Amino acid sequence: MTIPSDAPAAHTALAHSAYPRWPLHPQPLPGETLMSWLARTSALYSLINTADLLDGLGFESPGVDLDRYTPEPVLDALAQRSTCAAERLREMTLAGCTPWLLDSTDPAECDFDTYAHQFSVLLPAGLAMADRRRRAPPAGMWLPWVSKLDTRACPLCIDDLDTDADIAVMMAHQYPMLTSCTKHHCRLEFCSVVPGRLVFWERTPAGSDDHASPIPVPVPAVVAEIDRRTAAALTSGSVELGAGRVHAAVWFRLLRTVVDEVSTPLVRTGWWAKPLSAIWKSTGHSRPLRTSWVPFEQLRWDEQAKVLFAAATAIIAVENDEMAASGADACLLRPRRYEPVDPGTAPTRSRSPVPARSAWDGVIAAIDAAVAAARVDSDAARSLFGLARTGCRTEEDIDELAYAFVELGIRLDWD
């Protein structure tokens, strides 16, 4: 990005004459994206579109997503043409959410492991690191919480607008960490938005045109609660947790950690498989199989919604002491209790509890032996699969079982 040759390099009194103010310039709505605001501005004029508003600002790269990153000289020029400060306009882009939501809008500067695994909540830190690497996207190819851009909106919020001029694209609705409208607790619905004019809904009531708002679908209470915190983090920069207030940066990383933890295949979680499986069971969904090797951001929206439901269920269960959580940072979710300072204890290497020995150890040793035999002997593999299959009720269960066998290194191609 270069500053146009006719624009002054520094902010001086003369700078205001470089870009004359637009006669009509609506104020940005809370949470609106930059491109939505520009589109609503151009909607006030006839025969002018968003590209015309950007013309002459020295921005020559069509196809670049200004909602992700807008060069500073363009922000300055837009600030001069409207009555908004460049700072306010930057907040309407993803770049304005760095470094608290994400470290950078350049994937080369976003490290998956640093973002998703600096915390541990449900599972002990370091558990199944080899497995986690399977879900890690190639370096330089990933931004946290950024998926293929699809627009969503709340049908009730759109119906409540006094004027079509306020129809806008909200930044929080573009990213998959939010499932619902935090005002109406209903699911965000996919749509195409023409800012300042109208909304085309992907799902419409039977027999109506595509401008009719879809019937709202309520979301589970745990999802509404987690979304409330995410919205608070986006708007106020902090979230109240059991242990106290945490910065938005902590909330988004903590949530991404739990998203990754509930995506871990049960066979990789050993002692912690039981609470994880209870979480999925209570959501009424099975874990989408692709979560084992596809980063959350690259899942389909319906898969993302299931993972977020499981993550929300897990967080609330930990807070209510209904789930054993062995991560070092689970304490952030629980109410802070008074603990006298121990003056003489050296810090230990791991804060993970060591499971006590029990009669189950013998059973586990027998299972380990059966698995070891099945890896090298197809008869043993067939027997073990037959035995395990008796617990399967659906085709999906059998798929999951087969996947678990493959993960354990047991071949299933017997015939």
Ligand SMILES: [Zn+2]
């Ligand atoms: Zn709403």
